[in-house]
Amino acid sequence: MDSFFNLSKLFWFFARPDHFLVWMLLLGLFSLWVGWRRLGIGLLVGDLVLLLCIMLMPLGDALMMPLESRFPQPDRNLKVDGIIVLGGGELAEESVYWHQPQINQAGERLMLIPVLAHQFPKAKILFSGGSGSVLRPEFKGGDVAKAYLDSAGLSGRVLIERDSRNTHENAINTIKLLGGVPKGNWLLVTSAYHMPRSIGIFRRQGWELTPYPVDYYALSDDGLHLAPGLWNNLSEIEIALREWVGLLAYYLSGKTSQLLPGPLPAPESEAL
Structure with missing residues (x-):
């Protein structure tokens, strides 16, 4: 690894x-x-x-x-047993320097936790995010998440996994922290562009999650307009x-079973 x-x-x-x-x-x-x-x-x-x-x-x-449109928004009336939120929106070093949580463009992942905690009061919630930095691995996204959630009064509600360095480790460490793949319907919250690879990695570990994409960028199919x-x-x-590049690398290294993971086909009973 x-x-x-x-x-x-x-x-x-x-x-x-x-x-x-x-x-x-x-x-x-x-x-x-x-x-x-x-x-x-x-x-x-x-x-x-x-x-x-x-x-x-x-x-x-x-x-x-093609990445952001791969998975639709989930049905808001779904029964939710748990929620996994992937890190990546935290500015860990800046948070330590300024003594308050700092976020980047993907901060919507973290900011959504209080909303989902209120919407699904009985659901378990786990945040997974460490450091993807080679030069400064001591600054971890999980620490930023903990500080933010503490200030929001959710310190006892959310499990924090702070050792993952990439999405594959997010899946491995999350399953380990939960003691195996849990039963029930769990949401996976991450940026829309990151959702195909994330779903593919968790799926490879035997866990089928319900995508909850956030943090969109694209406003056109080709970008051929003045902006x-x-x-x-x-x-x-x-x-x-x-x-x-990540999708290709993870597919070639066996961390996903599809180059561009997508939604599973609907069961025949639903299709009919």
Whole structure:
């Protein structure tokens, strides 16, 4: 597991879109310096064209929409026995520095817990999230969640799992903390783009959960419309591309049984 975790972080350091644009720029400048004029100019022009396109259009929608639309919202009248909330929306180091819980764009995962606790007062709730950082693993999302839930008066209601470094470990550690796969209907709360991989991982462990997707990004199928904003558009591409790479890596390593997990077919009685 350590090798998978470390290799995945190393690969993404070089492959993430913002870094890739920097590598293109550096390689273009190096090519000009050593006299490879045609290659250098091609790389620099390509880099500039990509930046302009990303600055003007939310091209990440084309990658994001198939992920976010994969699972529908659950029936709000479902009987719910338990709720699993995956971390990823916490800014753990910033929370320690400023002495209060800090969240990022995926903070809706954590913020939804009080709502669900009120909506399903008898359901068990478990938050799973540690640190995905190689450089600063001591700062954990579970600690941020605990501080937030304590302030919301829910400290005794929610179990906290704080050792997971990725989604596969979320599933393994959650099942271990619960003493095995529990019976009943459990919700899985995570970002909509992250739901296919998450469901696939828990499904591989023999646990079929009801998806409760949150934190949506895409507003179109292809992103071919004007919406200026370099940082926002590049961030969406990075998040979506990382998720597609994660889906492929988890499928090839046997952590999921499908490349793009989706809803199970309805039973024949329901289909009729």
